[in-house]
Amino acid sequence: MKPPAARAHRDMILEVANLTMRFGGLTAVDRVSFTALRGEITALIGPNGAGKTTLFNCITGFYRPSEGAIRLHRPGALPVDLHRLAGYRIARSGVARTFQNIRLFPGMTALENLLVAQHNTLMAASGWAVGAVLGLSRYPAAERAAIEVARRWLLATHLLDRADDPAGALPYGAQRRLEIARAMCSSPGGPALLCLDEPAAGLNPRESEELARLLLEIRADGTSILLIEHDMGVVMKISDRVVVLDHGRRIADAAPAAVRSDPKVIAAYLGEEGEEE
Amino acid sequence: MAYALQQLINGISLGMIYGLIAVGYTMVYGIIGMINFAHGDVFMIGAFIALITALLLSAGGMLDGPAAILLMLLISMAFTAFYGWTMERVAYRPLRGSFRLAPLITAIGLSIVLQNYVQVSQGARVKPMEALLPGGIEVMRDGGFVVQLSFTQMLIIGVTLAVLAVFTLLVTRTPLGRAMRACEQDRKMAALLGIDTDRTISLTFVIGAALAAVAGTMYLLRYGVIDFYIGFLAGVKAFTAAVLGGIGSLPGAVLGGLLIGLIETFWSAYFSVQYKDVAAFSILVLTLIFLPTGLLGRQEVEKV
Amino acid sequence: MTQASDDRSGESRGGLNRPPLPIPRALRDAAIAAAIAFGLFAVMVGLRTEVSPTGALVLRQRWAEVAMLCGIVFAGRLALTLWLGRRALRPTTAPGPWAVRLQQAGRFFAPALLAAALVLPIVSGGDRYLLDLGILVLTYVMLGWGLNIVVGLAGLLDLGYVAFYGIGAYSYALLSTHFGLSFWIGLPLAGIMAAFWGVLLGFPVLRLRGDYLAIVTLAFGEIIRVVLNNWVSLTGGPNGVSGIPRPSFFGLPFSMSGEPDTFAGFFGLEPSPSHRVIFLYYLILGLALLTNWVTIRLRRQPLGRAWEALREDEIACRALGINVTVTKLSAFALGAMFGGFAGAFFATRQAFVSPESFTFIESAIILAIVVLGGLGSQVGVAVAALVMIGGFELFRDLGEYRMLVFGGVMVVIMILRPRGLVGTRTPSVALGEKRAIGGDLVGEGRG
Numbered sequence A: 001m002k003p004p005a006a007r008a009h010r011d012m013i014l015e016v017a018n019l020t021m022r023f024g025g026l027t028a029v030d031r032v033s034f035t036a037l038r039g040e041i042t043a044l045i046g047p048n049g050a051g052k053t054t055l056f057n058c059i060t061g062f063y064r065p066s067e068g069a070i071r072l073h074r075p076g077a078l079p080v081d082l083h084r085l086a087g088y089r090i091a092r093s094g095v096a097r098t099f100q101n102i103r104l105f106p107g108m109t110a111l112e113n114l115l116v117a118q119h120n121t122l123m124a125a126s127g128w129a130v131g132a133v134l135g136l137s138r139y140p141a142a143e144r145a146a147i148e149v150a151r152r153w154l155l156a157t158h159l160l161d162r163a164d165d166p167a168g169a170l171p172y173g174a175q176r177r178l179e180i181a182r183a184m185c186s187s188p189g190g191p192a193l194l195c196l197d198e199p200a201a202g203l204n205p206r207e208s209e210e211l212a213r214l215l216l217e218i219r220a221d222g223t224s225i226l227l228i229e230h231d232m233g234v235v236m237k238i239s240d241r242v243v244v245l246d247h248g249r250r251i252a253d254a255a256p257a258a259v260r261s262d263p264k265v266i267a268a269y270l271g272e273e274g275e276e277e
Numbered sequence B: 001m002a003y004a005l006q007q008l009i010n011g012i013s014l015g016m017i018y019g020l021i022a023v024g025y026t027m028v029y030g031i032i033g034m035i036n037f038a039h040g041d042v043f044m045i046g047a048f049i050a051l052i053t054a055l056l057l058s059a060g061g062m063l064d065g066p067a068a069i070l071l072m073l074l075i076s077m078a079f080t081a082f083y084g085w086t087m088e089r090v091a092y093r094p095l096r097g098s099f100r101l102a103p104l105i106t107a108i109g110l111s112i113v114l115q116n117y118v119q120v121s122q123g124a125r126v127k128p129m130e131a132l133l134p135g136g137i138e139v140m141r142d143g144g145f146v147v148q149l150s151f152t153q154m155l156i157i158g159v160t161l162a163v164l165a166v167f168t169l170l171v172t173r174t175p176l177g178r179a180m181r182a183c184e185q186d187r188k189m190a191a192l193l194g195i196d197t198d199r200t201i202s203l204t205f206v207i208g209a210a211l212a213a214v215a216g217t218m219y220l221l222r223y224g225v226i227d228f229y230i231g232f233l234a235g236v237k238a239f240t241a242a243v244l245g246g247i248g249s250l251p252g253a254v255l256g257g258l259l260i261g262l263i264e265t266f267w268s269a270y271f272s273v274q275y276k277d278v279a280a281f282s283i284l285v286l287t288l289i290f291l292p293t294g295l296l297g298r299q300e301v302e303k304v
Numbered sequence C: 001m002t003q004a005s006d007d008r009s010g011e012s013r014g015g016l017n018r019p020p021l022p023i024p025r026a027l028r029d030a031a032i033a034a035a036i037a038f039g040l041f042a043v044m045v046g047l048r049t050e051v052s053p054t055g056a057l058v059l060r061q062r063w064a065e066v067a068m069l070c071g072i073v074f075a076g077r078l079a080l081t082l083w084l085g086r087r088a089l090r091p092t093t094a095p096g097p098w099a100v101r102l103q104q105a106g107r108f109f110a111p112a113l114l115a116a117a118l119v120l121p122i123v124s125g126g127d128r129y130l131l132d133l134g135i136l137v138l139t140y141v142m143l144g145w146g147l148n149i150v151v152g153l154a155g156l157l158d159l160g161y162v163a164f165y166g167i168g169a170y171s172y173a174l175l176s177t178h179f180g181l182s183f184w185i186g187l188p189l190a191g192i193m194a195a196f197w198g199v200l201l202g203f204p205v206l207r208l209r210g211d212y213l214a215i216v217t218l219a220f221g222e223i224i225r226v227v228l229n230n231w232v233s234l235t236g237g238p239n240g241v242s243g244i245p246r247p248s249f250f251g252l253p254f255s256m257s258g259e260p261d262t263f264a265g266f267f268g269l270e271p272s273p274s275h276r277v278i279f280l281y282y283l284i285l286g287l288a289l290l291t292n293w294v295t296i297r298l299r300r301q302p303l304g305r306a307w308e309a310l311r312e313d314e315i316a317c318r319a320l321g322i323n324v325t326v327t328k329l330s331a332f333a334l335g336a337m338f339g340g341f342a343g344a345f346f347a348t349r350q351a352f353v354s355p356e357s358f359t360f361i362e363s364a365i366i367l368a369i370v371v372l373g374g375l376g377s378q379v380g381v382a383v384a385a386l387v388m389i390g391g392f393e394l395f396r397d398l399g400e401y402r403m404l405v406f407g408g409v410m411v412v413i414m415i416l417r418p419r420g421l422v423g424t425r426t427p428s429v430a431l432g433e434k435r436a437i438g439g440d441l442v443g444e445g446r447g
């Protein structure tokens, strides 16, 4: 693990600066700053309603932040100001995400879900649909390649035998895994940053274990991860760094072991302030 | 100036009619989230029942005075409400909780059924009725132009306000109103808390149909001619009004109705009569583009 | 529908194996139904308003009719309860017995339907009525398939589809009468024109969701109709545009003269008026098949898959980098284009267009065909068009009751089969074998 001093600029994948998100009178995210390093798993934890999902929604372009900046640093490329981009462009610049309440395409098969994720690649290969309708020869090869990618991720998530089942009919744990597989398919060669919103929610201990292993594999493949999670077992085991939010504010940002013993964090989780909205 | 004032009066009385129909749309939409496409035709049925009542009264030589109008209103409301109830019971209830498009297609089918039912049972010809309340008061005279507030218009405005007042009390002050609002917020939860949601929804249709009957009666009195097809355009405009006001919002429906009535009247008066419907619809399109939740609608947050 | 030969559907409907209700209960039920019917019909049927010779309205009493209607309701309700049990008439998404058979025979059914369509002009022996009916049905099949792209695949509720049909028809009508453009040039232009308007309308409104989109498209359809009706200098107003050139067989006109530069003369045939009808029949069949072919191909490709994904979950699409607006717009424009083609065909077939042909009821019928057929199902839409339009024509004898029955059938089908005739979805791609996906998993879009 790198000491804080070594958190150099060139190692950053995501930089969140002074991010604020207000809904009417409610400040869901309040001047939050942190950085996530490339090749690391950065966990984002905090009690219910702390603003974690809202932060994700700002990063992935579903909400436009009231103030502050979000910057994506990809190796060999200029930094991208995510807070200025439309949602679908953020995804195209290499940020993938999953949702707290699973959002698959329930009436489409697992395989189709993963092909939709590769839409932009396939669309280009199909000559923006016109070519492929007229029988462009490049398209079938591109589709075969896309199916190969999908097959790889189905295998990695133990879903290969369910490839032709509708996503909506899969068991809960399988749906969670499929959503991760889909996010991983969304950029050619895998996304630069994967944002997971409570991927272990509703999983049994064995499934959580498997999930942790999957995330470590993904990290090893070169995708940095931003992880919202309530399951402290998973968080402590796999994250490299933990950012803690409470009432929209960042109250801690440290290595897992340090966070665990931080009195402010303990207080936040026990709700000592007592003044709930 | 005088001309504009006259248009204002005309616009308000027309808008009141749209508003009454719009309330029915908005209530049903609020509570079960469907466009009750047949609601315009319920309004048409209301107008027909009022007409038939008037003819019955006139056959008995009793067609004059406020009592006759009151009787027309009440009978039309009662029978039209019955139509509303039956419609919900037979066509919509089996589809509760089903796919969103199924009730919509059913509603369109019902609209076709109601129109053709009236065409078959009452004939396709336009039905004229002589004015019940001729005359009016002179509000202003400007050169040769006389601004008139007809008794019918006064009646429309008075009755609509009274009906809406009663209706508002019903929704805000009674257990039924509370149940309706509860169902609107969360039907499952309301059912768990012991609210008979089926009955509440039925009553919503009944009330909506009764209001449409009031609108139908007023329409008959004001314009004096009806046919089986009046429901379509009035219905679409009333729905436009509901959306303009912010669908699901009751004051919004009335406000939207007034606006549509005014826009239509002023447009016909100053620009062209032919394009008055275009004006109303264009306003709708523009509102939705720039103000997607309507004037008084609740902001719909997209929770991700 | 009631022969529960298929045990799966029998179970799901649940009413069939239950003992029928005791007769007194059933009688009471029927009596209540009859009382309700009396309440409904007493005023509206029992008292008919008629314009007397003096011009005043009078009432004519028709209590016999009311009694008859109540009797029918009583008997109908009684028969239904005794026969099926009280809860038999329930909506179901389970494939009905014949739908299952249709699926089993799916491999052969669609080709059989196609073959039947292909040989119809030959076996009908040039029967004018049958061919005209065929043309009508095929026009609606094409419109249904075009709208299916928008509503069935992309999940965008369009209540103003007829506007594009009308734009196509008027585009061709005006281009051909003013500039003398031939059908084969006018046709693509009409399609492009409709698609252009689709984009123009779609751009601002596709952000709207669900019923808002529905009402805006409806309003758009009405606006187009009102404009067609009132812009007399361009469109001829309510009188429409007449004298639209009939289509020629690639330059060879259909004429009774039999000269060498006419169709009959060129091919050395006996001149016959049925040549043109047969040509029109194959023309619309070809156009419909083109729509079908493009749709089927697109469905297996990224664009079509993105449409379906959009219908399933728009937010997830955005998170995957799909440009939602462009994707929706493409569906809208393509659907509009096919509507425009159909419109151009309509104009050339009728040789006359007027705003009356493009009322809301047309949109409603096309939408009903799509929904009754089963959203997204090509075969279902074709069957629904055949049943609805063909059936509508067959019941010509019903006269003024025809539309009433039409609406009633729509309601009943929806109540019994809310997901339409073919409620399942076939995956566009599979590693192994493609298995149909049940309708209750498939989304229907919010937009």
Ligand SMILES: Nc1ncnc2c1ncn2[C@@H]1O[C@H](COP(=O)(O)OP(=O)(O)OP(=O)(O)O)[C@@H](O)[C@H]1O
Binding pocket: A023, A026, A028, A046, A047, A048, A049, A050, A051, A052, A053, A054, A055, A100, B301, B302, B303
């Ligand atoms: N679109 C919105 N409009 C208004 N308020 C919102 C919106 N989205 C979130 N909020 C509010 O912002 C606050 C933070 O919500 P958020 O969903 O980000 O919490 P969270 O940390 O993800 O909680 P959980 O662990 O329960 O998922 C909550 O009070 C929530 O009600």
Ligand SMILES: [Mg+2]
Binding pocket: A052, A053, A054, A100
């Ligand atoms: Mg959350």
